[in-house]
Amino acid sequence: MLTPTLYVTDLVNIQHVMASDFNSFNHRGIDANEGDLLADNILLMHGNRWKLMRQNMTPLFTSKKLKSMYYIIDKSAVDFVKLLKTNPDLWNGNTFDTLSSFCSAAVGAAVFGVSTKSIFDSPFLHMARNALEPSVVNNIKFSLANISTSLFKMLNINIFKRHEKFFIGAIKQVIKERKQDNVKKHDFADICVMLQNSGNLVDKETGLEMTPTDELLAAQAFFFFIAGVEPTATAIFSTLVELGRNPEHLGRLHKEIDASFAEHNNEMPYDAVVNMNFLDMAINEALRMHPPIGFSTRQCVKDTVLPTGNIKVDKGTRIFTPIFEIHHDERYYEEPEVYKPERFSAENRHKIADITYMPFGKGNRICVGMRYATLQAKAGLIHLLRNFTVKTVIEDGGMRYSKQQVQVRLDNVDVKLIPRQNIPQ
Numbered sequence: 001m002l003t004p005t006l007y008v009t010d011l012v013n014i015q016h017v018m019a020s021d022f023n024s025f026n027h028r029g030i031d032a033n034e035g036d037l038l039a040d041n042i043l044l045m046h047g048n049r050w051k052l053m054r055q056n057m058t059p060l061f062t063s064k065k066l067k068s069m070y071y072i073i074d075k076s077a078v079d080f081v082k083l084l085k086t087n088p089d090l091w092n093g094n095t096f097d098t099l100s101s102f103c104s105a106a107v108g109a110a111v112f113g114v115s116t117k118s119i120f121d122s123p124f125l126h127m128a129r130n131a132l133e134p135s136v137v138n139n140i141k142f143s144l145a146n147i148s149t150s151l152f153k154m155l156n157i158n159i160f161k162r163h164e165k166f167f168i169g170a171i172k173q174v175i176k177e178r179k180q181d182n183v184k185k186h187d188f189a190d191i192c193v194m195l196q197n198s199g200n201l202v203d204k205e206t207g208l209e210m211t212p213t214d215e216l217l218a219a220q221a222f223f224f225f226i227a228g229v230e231p232t233a234t235a236i237f238s239t240l241v242e243l244g245r246n247p248e249h250l251g252r253l254h255k256e257i258d259a260s261f262a263e264h265n266n267e268m269p270y271d272a273v274v275n276m277n278f279l280d281m282a283i284n285e286a287l288r289m290h291p292p293i294g295f296s297t298r299q300c301v302k303d304t305v306l307p308t309g310n311i312k313v314d315k316g317t318r319i320f321t322p323i324f325e326i327h328h329d330e331r332y333y334e335e336p337e338v339y340k341p342e343r344f345s346a347e348n349r350h351k352i353a354d355i356t357y358m359p360f361g362k363g364n365r366i367c368v369g370m371r372y373a374t375l376q377a378k379a380g381l382i383h384l385l386r387n388f389t390v391k392t393v394i395e396d397g398g399m400r401y402s403k404q405q406v407q408v409r410l411d412n413v414d415v416k417l418i419p420r421q422n423i424p425q
Contacts, residue, residue, distance in 0.1 A: 009322060011355050013306040013309075017306070018298075024313075025298040026298075028299070029297040030044055032159065036159055037168065038168075039158070039219070041226075049210065053201070056195060061369060069186050069372075070273075076105060079105070080102040090417070100233040107232075110187050139405060143405075168214060168215055170218075171214055175196070179193055198212075228369055234409065235283060235377040237410070237415065239282055242286050242392075243282065245339065250390065252278055253282055254389070256277075257276070258424045273379060274375075279378055279381065281341035283374070288343070291323050291408055294324040294406060295324070296358070297319065297320055300319065326356050388420060392413065395412040
């Protein structure tokens, strides 16, 4: 009643909103209030400020950079298995929370740097868990941001204010130490130092300048947490859930993992991870069935028209585009409720229309950390399934999902971890 909103389900129109007419739909739909420092990140930025910051964050996620960062991701996965082996109480319940702890610790290592200690000894782990914990207050804040921009601004609501002191302080300390030590660890802190040493960020087309202050960079690091924890934990958990329900696929993946370890002298190098075909298929199909987010939002920034139906869209209109719904539509996926990794094989992948598969969004605003999150999920699954097998437990009949802001999270499903016997060497 307060914000004009359009729910777009036609594939041509979805493509138009998400990619083709990006100039009309480049806004996420939420305007952070001035002074909400950690909300000033590329998730919530829009316009030329978003474009400039995204251009400067993208180098962190190139193939070359990910290969350099892989040692952090691999150590995180190894530390995770060590934690599991020494804590049998983690094998029989709350597996999603356990995986979230792994993802929080791993992202913390990638942002703040990895040490010789376990990533689970990091002082940032508790903060990361706390920052992303769903709460009634946060739900109300995000609901107001979606329902009424004017009311959200009038009340001067800050989304992440309570984390500013700790997070900004931590980033300041890390950047200071990194500059003093003058060493490269191929993590987010390296990017921060490089940007600050290069002076202001400048958009050559518009002349826009931004100063890479500690606060601005802390906001981008905070986004890294948001993008790297919940979606990655969802990817790992949903893959384990479906493998636990489908022993033939689980066995096939165990064989692929064991063969790769044997080929690489019980190590798991970067190239081995990216060349695991069935692992890639297994994760992609799990993300189709259980995408990290259920829908995507945009806001129209100038009057335009959607092609199918010649639908006029006025500036300020909020747009919702379904993801979960499309992933489960029989028109696009035969037997959509059946787990079929073969859909994503090299022979079949071309049959899937690009716009019908978007677990991390689509278009220019696709999640910038998608490749990092996928690599982290793969490393976590590889080391976990090298040492454990899994059994899926579903309570009270069929699967249910809990009610979240935008996330898709299974509610009555868990995964039991069972140590593997006689692991091939």
